[in-house]
Amino acid sequence: MYDPIMRVLTVLEVLQARDHVTGTELARRLEVDLRTVQRYIVRLKDLNIPVESSRGVGGAYRLRPGYRLPPLLLTNEEAFALSLGLHSLRQVGLSAFAPATEGALKKLERVLPEALRESIRTVEDVVAIEPGPWVVTTSVESLIRAASAIRTGRRIRFDYRSHDGAATRRHIEPYAVMHTDGRWYLIGYCLSRKAMRTFRLDRVSNLASGAGSFRRPAEFDARKYLHASMPFIQSEYQIDVWIDMPIEEARRNFAPLRVAIEERDGGTRVRCGRDRLEMIAAMLLSMGRRIVVHSPKELRVTFRELARQALRAADEPRAARTTRLPA
Numbered sequence: 609m610y611d612p613i614m615r616v617l618t619v620l621e622v623l624q625a626r627d628h629v630t631g632t633e634l635a636r637r638l639e640v641d642l643r644t645v646q647r648y649i650v651r652l653k654d655l656n657i658p659v660e661s662s663r664g665v666g667g668a669y670r671l672r673p674g675y676r677l678p679p680l681l682l683t684n685e686e687a688f689a690l691s692l693g694l695h696s697l698r699q700v701g702l703s704a705f706a707p708a709t710e711g712a713l714k715k716l717e718r719v720l721p722e723a724l725r726e727s728i729r730t731v732e733d734v735v736a737i738e739p740g741p742w743v744v745t746t747s748v749e750s751l752i753r754a755a756s757a758i759r760t761g762r763r764i765r766f767d768y769r770s771h772d773g774a775a776t777r778r779h780i781e782p783y784a785v786m787h788t789d790g791r792w793y794l795i796g797y798c799l800s801r802k803a804m805r806t807f808r809l810d811r812v813s814n815l816a817s818g819a820g821s822f823r824r825p826a827e828f829d830a831r832k833y834l835h836a837s838m839p840f841i842q843s844e845y846q847i848d849v850w851i852d853m854p855i856e857e858a859r860r861n862f863a864p865l866r867v868a869i870e871e872r873d874g875g876t877r878v879r880c881g882r883d884r885l886e887m888i889a890a891m892l893l894s895m896g897r898r899i900v901v902h903s904p905k906e907l908r909v910t911f912r913e914l915a916r917q918a919l920r921a922a923d924e925p926r927a928a929r930t931t932r933l934p935a
Contacts, residue, residue: 612648615640619648620657621715628662628670687720687727695737700787701810704748743790746810751785753815754794758782761822763799766815768807771843771883776800778807781822784830785809789866795830797822806837834866843881845904847888851876852898861895885910 615638622629622637634645649669652659658672682690694712697705713732717725750766757764765779782796792809850872851858858869858876867880875897882888889910892899901907 616648616651619645620652623659623669623671624718626670628668631667631669634669682720682724684724684727687716687724688731690716691728691731692735695731695735699737699743701743701746701790701792702748702751703745744792744808744810746792747812750809750812750815751792753817754782754785754809754812757817758784758824761824763818763820763822764815765818767813769811769813778805779818780805780807781824783824783828784833786830786834788834793834795833804833804837806834844883845885845906846879846881847885847904847907848877848879848902849892849907850900850902851878851892851895853895886914889914 618638619634622634631642631645634648635642638645638648646667649659649661658675660670660672662668691713694709697703697709713728717728720728754764756762763779763781765777768776768778770776777800779799780794780796781799782794784795786793786795794807794809794812796805796807797803798805852875853861855869855871855876858878862869862878867878869879870877878892880888885907889907893911893914899911901911
């Protein structure tokens with residue numbers, strides 16, 4: 609926490625949570641010296657926050673008895689949305705944010721009117737959110753550092769492990785981070801390769817600021833760029849299939865997925881990269897159309913295994929069917 613404004617707000621948060629706190633405790637919490645703590649207290653007083661202080665080594669501080677910040681002005685829907693969003697971080701592979709999520713929710717409860725605190729408790733008590741099987745956990749530290757570098761226009765360096773295990777050291781001008789298909793991606797101009805590149809953020813390590821700054825192209829659109837490039841991002845398997853489906857229908861069915869489609873031989877050619885084949889195979893089968901697999905050969909094996917599993921489920925012995933299931 610290096611932003612002075614955030615440190616001042618942290619002082620205010622500590623003062624609201626405790627009857628009194630010493631300057632030494634605040635200095636330790638903020639990793640600054642006592643003189644800096646005193647400057648933060650002065651800043652709060654300049655903002656008309658009634659901070660009272662006592663003399664002594666390091667001094668002690670407290671908010672004037674009875675003083676509380678005005679309630680946070682949110683509607684019931686806004687309070688529910690904030691709580692739901694904080695609880696959903698695991699769904700996008702950011703489970704490491706759990707301590708920060710808990711702290712943010714506690715702060716919300718302290719400043720919300722009692723009537724709105726019920727929205728937060730509702731999410732905690734009755735809404736269950738679990739990440740899907742395809743969500744990949746990502747380093748929160750790498751995400752924060754990458755996002756900060758993008759905002760400030762700073763180049764970054766990091767170690768990268770490709771899909772085949774090859775390790776390289778990269779130096780890039782980061783343009784955007786984006787979450788899609790259960791993964792976080794880092795997009796930028798690679799100074800090592802002299803070209804635009806997309807990196808899986810979960811394969812990034814030792815990310816740090818590099819030398820030099822840059823200006824991100826004002827017209828850069830991360831969504832459009834990924835829509836054009838993501839189907840061919842290196843993955844364990846490169847899929848190329850033909851499906852007996854008109855291109856107009858294919859556009860509707862495949863729109864949410866990172867695939868490239870084109871009209872071919874009265875149907876649609878579908879190409880994409882995937883690290884696992886079960887999900888794409890099941891999705892293709894669910895469309896109920898004839899499929900021709902061009903590559904990879906492992907996709908045919910996956911279809912056969914799914915067929916065997918389906919047959920076993922369909923031919924389950926009658927005795928097993930009558931077995932009572934747990935209540």
